[in-house]
Amino acid sequence: GNSVTQMEGPVTLSEEAFLTINCTYTATGYPSLFWYVQYPGEGLQLLLKATKADDKGSNKGFEATYRKETTSFHLEKGSVQVSDSAVYFCALTHIQGAQKLVFGQGTRLTINP
Amino acid sequence: NAGVMQNPRHLVRRRGQEARLRCSPMKGHSHVYWYRQLPEEGLKFMVYLQKENIIDESGMPKERFSAEFPKEGPSILRIQQVVRGDSAAYFCASSLPLTGASYEQYFGPGTRLTVT
Numbered sequence: 664g665n666s667v668t669q670m671e672g673p674v675t676l677s678e679e680a681f682l683t684i685n686c687t688y689t690a691t692g693y694p695s696l697f698w699y700v701q702y703p704g705e706g707l708q709l710l711l712k713a714t715k716a717d718d719k720g721s722n723k724g725f726e727a728t729y730r731k732e733t734t735s736f737h738l739e740k741g742s743v744q745v746s747d748s749a750v751y752f753c754a755l756t757h758i759q760g761a762q763k764l765v766f767g768q769g770t771r772l773t774i775n776p
Numbered sequence: 777n778a779g780v781m782q783n784p785r786h787l788v789r790r791r792g793q794e795a796r797l798r799c800s801p802m803k804g805h806s807h808v809y810w811y812r813q814l815p816e817e818g819l820k821f822m823v824y825l826q827k828e829n830i831i832d833e834s835g836m837p838k839e840r841f842s843a844e845f846p847k848e849g850p851s852i853l854r855i856q857q858v859v860r861g862d863s864a865a866y867f868c869a870s871s872l873p874l875t876g877a878s879y880e881q882y883f884g885p886g887t888r889l890t891v892t
Binding site: 699705706707708709712752762763764765766767768769 | 780782809811817818819820821824832835867869871880881882883884885886
């Protein structure tokens with residue numbers, strides 16, 4: 664079945680550091696890939712997405728590229744801020760059938776000033 | 777345009793009681809999804825509904841859990857005879873009607889259920 668594996672957390676960085684959160688997936692066909700962010704006490708917000716191989720999703724300085732050859736969708740940001748502290752979830756879904764999201768376990772990110 | 781609304785935001789129930797969680801999708805959205813998030817875990821799919829129709833309930837526990845999305849009113853996730861293991865955050869998401877193209881699910885703020 665479909666699954667998503669994320670880099671183990673928690674991750675703690677200093678402000679302005681470079682961020683990478685690894686995400687790999689297992690799926691048949693060509694899933695769509697997503698990164699969601701969850702701030703404390705809130706629901707999930709879509710951060711970025713990519714729907715086909717080699718697509719790059721980007722938003723708020725975050726980027727992720729859909730790599731079919733390595734089945735990966737790693738999240739990167741060149742210079743993190745304290746306000747980026749949150750839990751980040753990688754997820755996938757398929758257009759065919761019921762489009763339920765399959766999530767990774769989440770990576771908690773803390774940015775220290 | 778109001779986002780996905782969920783209520784209550786926090787719900788405390790004693791073991792054996794019933795819990796009813798409500799979700800109002802975004803305006804124009806006719807598809808609703810329910811997910812459960814256990815402490816320190818990712819979200820797990822529970823059920824996918826359209827108006828008056830359950831499309832996929834493969835993630836729903838076989839007993840005590842049910843969901844509906846009536847023609848009028850919010851979607852309801854109902855948990856009967858709650859147990860401590862039901863304590864979790866329950867998130868609802870909604871989307872536009874599926875067209876085969878890329879779509880997006882919009883999430884509500886969640887209902888945090890605590891069973892004492």
